[in-house]
Amino acid sequence: MKVAALLLCSVLPCSAAELNLMPWPSQLTQQDGFLALDHTPHFDVVGEDERIDHALTRFVHDLSSRTGAPFDRHFPGQPDGPQFIIHCAGHGLRVQALEEDESYHLIVSQTGIELTAANPMGIMHGLQTVLQLVQPGPRGWVIPNVRIDDTPRFAWRGLMIDVSRHFIPLENIERNIDGMAAVKLNVLHVHLSDDEGFRVESKRCPKLTQLASDGLFYTQDQVRELLAYARDRGVRVVPEFDVPGHAVSWLVAYPQLASGPAPQGLVRSEHDQVRPPLDPTQEATYKLIDTAFGEMEKLFPDQYFHIGGDEVDGKYWDKDERIQAWMRAHQIKDNHALQTYFTKRVREIVHKHGKDMEGWDEILDGDLPKDSLIQSWRGADSLANAARMGYKTVLSAGYYLDLMYPASQHYAVDPTAGESASLSAEQKSNIIGGEAAQWSEYVTPENLDNRLWPRLGAVAERLWSPQSVTDVDSMYRRLAVLSRNLEWLGLEHRISSQRMLGRIAGDDMPPELLNTLAMAVEPVKEYDREKTQVYDGEAPLNHLVDAISPESDQARHINALAQLAAHDAPARAELRTYFIKWRDNDAPLEPYLATSMLREPLVPLSKSLSTLGVLGLAALDAIETAKPVTQEERKEQLARVEENAAPHAEMFLVIAPAVRTLVQAEFGAK
Structure with a gap:
């Protein structure tokens, strides 16, 4: 009975087996006892490979960082730690590919660790699982005795980073590859060209670098360094060069290929309205693409381009x-047909250089060769349509991290749910995974990590773990542990936020006043930020909205407490502490706000937080005294909640739902 219960927990995590694993394994059996990790494990590797050697070096280093114990040092006379046997059946492909076996088999017992996989990919994934299993025991660090058979649900588990709108240095990309490897993501899609810039050195088309990059680009040697870094960690790199739209950078370098008047420069802001696509009717367009893509396809080895x-x-x-005359002469009826013509010509170029074409879902057309890969971003319908038509496809709709949704919302998005649920088994097999997307209109190297983590861990679990793993509370508990552990890898999602808050607070105000406000707000969602200001790629992103996390852990906790408050005295007591703090924060904070252009926009938010604190306290009093509240009184209170929940400075008070819940729970007329 005990083993059966634990096997059930391997599918849907529960308290009996709630280990700090993310993503959750396919099958897990936890047994009594622990392996004592008293000294550095003694590694016995069968099927040695350079990537395994590097992975073991990182494993020991990361183990030392997380525990604070010197596992990466060997002292004279020190005995070996537990035996760690690694069986790797093969070397894996020279160029990592979609079809590689990423599964692994892990056994931890009181006598040691055994890790088996078909290739280095599985070994690397297994090592990450072992790291996540390490925990403190009464007499030292231990690993629980487990048996894990793990394999990914989807072969394509990716992250797209836009480096065109705001250029991201190599070191920032590399540390996020470390984070990707920690949660078993295996595809880094780099958006390398757009209206704002072309970001890779081109030796065959040097104008793209000289005229269309502002001097911000990766040299080809840097690209090779990135590729080697990623491969060493089991991550493929898929480049994107956007055509025929989002092509201003191409046209700054080659204005004669514009559809209509050429742009006068790269896009800097929304004021730059001239953004023509490439002209699909000129043979010179395809000659340029052939030259540039040929060079880039040789540089980037992945099968997909x-x-x-x-x-x-x-x-x-x-x-x-x-162009219209050309369309009539070639019997092309509309713009979709013209783009399809262009796409098929470009696909021939991509294929000529030995690669398979990938594109966003606008390229979907039944006439495209079936080796084309469709990335769905406009909704689940395009994913299902592509799969139904026989195309391999990946889902990004629902995984756009730049929209500032909470982790739970991304976690609820499943590639085979919704419209795709009605597909046949053969059609569903065309859905090969998903990919989170981070566009960079409002992202810089300073806050990139903060915008990705820890929410990206929830997407990684959705793409790796069994479909039945859906417990949101479990996800958030394990996500918090992941967030802390990522810091030991060098991720800066928490420390960068603290640094940015410190800049706003300056040296003239108590930082806790700003922190109280910061923990109660989140950035506005979806594309609402663009509704309140004109996007400007050169404007500094150094305000509170840029510093705070997309999701407030404290606010989520407070909103959960409010759901319990009507019948839970401890929950009410904790809420009262928060409400008093909010009520009393504005008076001491207000004098500091007007003295800094970084703080002045926060005046309305601070006053609204104070008001919500007052309303929350009144609601708690009404609940605890059972004082009747009339319909009109409740209506007035709710109106005040809504008034103070309105966004300011591109943020909103995400704790407002807690106050609304309490007002609605007050005793009185319905």
Whole structure:
């Protein structure tokens, strides 16, 4: 009975087996006892490989960092630690590929550790699991006795980072690859060209570097360094060069290929309205693409090459009389057909250089060769349509991290749910995974980590773990542990936020006043930030909205307490502490706000937080005294909650739902 219960927990985590694993394994059996990790493990490797050697070096280093124990040092006379046997059946492919076996088998017992896999990919994944299993015991560090058979649900588990709108240095990308490896993500999709810049050195088309990068680009040697770094950690790198739309950087370098008037420079802000696509009717367009893509396809070894294809503004084609005449002469009826013509020509170029084409879902057309890969970003319908038509496809809709959704919302998105649930088994097999996306209109090297982590861990679990693993409370508990552990890898999602808050607070105010406000707010969601200001790629991103986390852990806790408060005295007592703190924070904070341009926009938020504290305390009093509240009184209180929940400075008070819940729970007329 005990083993059966633990096997059940391997599918749906429960308290009996709630280990700090993320993503949760396919099958896990936990047994009594622990392996004592008193000294550095003695590694016995069968099927040695350079990547395994490197992975073991990182493993010992990371183990030392997490525990604070010198596992990475060997002292004279020190005995060996437990035996760690590694069986690797093969070396893996020279160029990591979609079809590689990433499964592993792990046994931890009181006598040692045994890790078996078909290739270095599985070994690396297993080592990450072992690291997550390490925990403190009464007499030292231990690993619980477990048996794990683990394999990913989807072969494509990715992250897209846009380095065009705001250039991201190599070191920032590399440390996030470390984070990806920790949660078993295996595809880094780099968005390398857009209206704001072309970000890779081109020797065959040097104008792209000289005129269209602002001097911010990766040299080809840096690209090779990135590729080697990623491969060493089991991560493929898929490049994207966006055509025919989002092509201003191409046209700054080659203005004669514009559809209509050429842009005068790279896009800096929303004021730069001239953003024509490439002209798909000119043979010179395809000659340039052949030259540039040929060079880039040789540089990036992955089998897939992303051509973009999204958001092509057809008005430029509509207004160009020469393009319209060409379309009539070639019996191309509309802009979709013209883009399909372009896409098929580009696919031939990509294929000529030995690669398979990937593109955003706008390229989907039944006439495309079936080796094309469709990335769905506009919704689950395009994912299902692509799979139904026989195309391999990955889901990004629902995984856009830049929209500032909470981890739970991303966690609830499943590639085979919704419209895809009705597909046949054969059609579902065309859905090969998913990919989180981080566009960088409001991201800089300073806050990139903060925008990715820890929410990316929830997406990683959705793409690796069995479909039945859906417990949100369990996910958040393990996500908090992951967030702390990522810091030992060098991720800066927490420390960068603290540094940015410190800059705003300055040296003239108590930092706890700002922190009280910061923990109660979140950035506005979806594209609401663009509704309140004109996007400017050169504007500094150094305000509170840029510093805070996309999701407030404290606010989530407070909102959960409010759900219990009507019948839970300890919950009410804890809420009262928060409400008093909010009520009393504005008076001492207000004098400091006007003295800094970074703080002045926070005046309305601070006053609203204080008001919500007052309303929350009144609601608690009404609940605890059972004082009747009339319909009109409740209506007025709710109106005040809504008034003070309104966004300011591109943020909103995410704790407002807690106050609303308490007002609605007050005793009185319904």
